[in-house]
Amino acid sequence: MVEQSAAANVNRGRFITFEGGEGAGKSTQIKLLAQRLEAARLPAIVTREPGGSPGAEIIRHVLLSGIGRLIGGAAAETLLFAAARDDHVESLIRPALARGSWVLCDRFSDSTRAYQGSLGAVDPGVLNAIERVTIGDLKPDLTIILDVPVEIGITRAAARRGAAAPDRFEAEGIEFHRKLREAYRRIAAAEPGRCVMIDAVQPPRKVADDIWAAVRDRLPLSKVTEAELT
Structure with a gap:
């Protein structure tokens, strides 16, 4: 019975989130990790927040257009993010994990803590x-x-955005982005068991290697998968 439980734990779905400021390279690194997982015969689903499900994508437009701030400031914006996350979690994330898939998400609740909590001054008790x-x-x-240093991140984001x-x-x-970087550093320091900070100034492939090393170090892979990777 113990062996069966251990095997089930190793082979269940895993939930990996990617966080960071603008231009940190999250989208690129999620795709590279998904490719590595698929090569190791581990089913991976790539998703994002806000968004990731039909209802949440509608709310994403409201949030990124700035309309959310016009409704009632940081508190209203936080509630919109919460509505999008609730739909995303129930429609996509939980079902995928239950099927045994690895879910790779571009932003999750840490973004709310950084953007609306540290920078939007929404009370931590409300966020909890x-x-x-x-x-x-x-x-x-x-x-x-x-x-990534703020100046580099902003330059990358502008180049990606184009016109x-x-x-x-x-x-x-x-100054907003500098405070955001510090907020993420505090999150990483507060939860070292869950969070790994990666130097994203490095070339993309080196960043991807560091992420893969963190995944293999922190999350148990099946014996079959480990054998294929060695």
């Missing part, structure tokens, strides 16, 4: 209460925080 309602006992198995207008968060001033 909202989390209990929207995600309950769901916590990422591993959170990758991609760290398109910046979204609500990209349009914030440099």
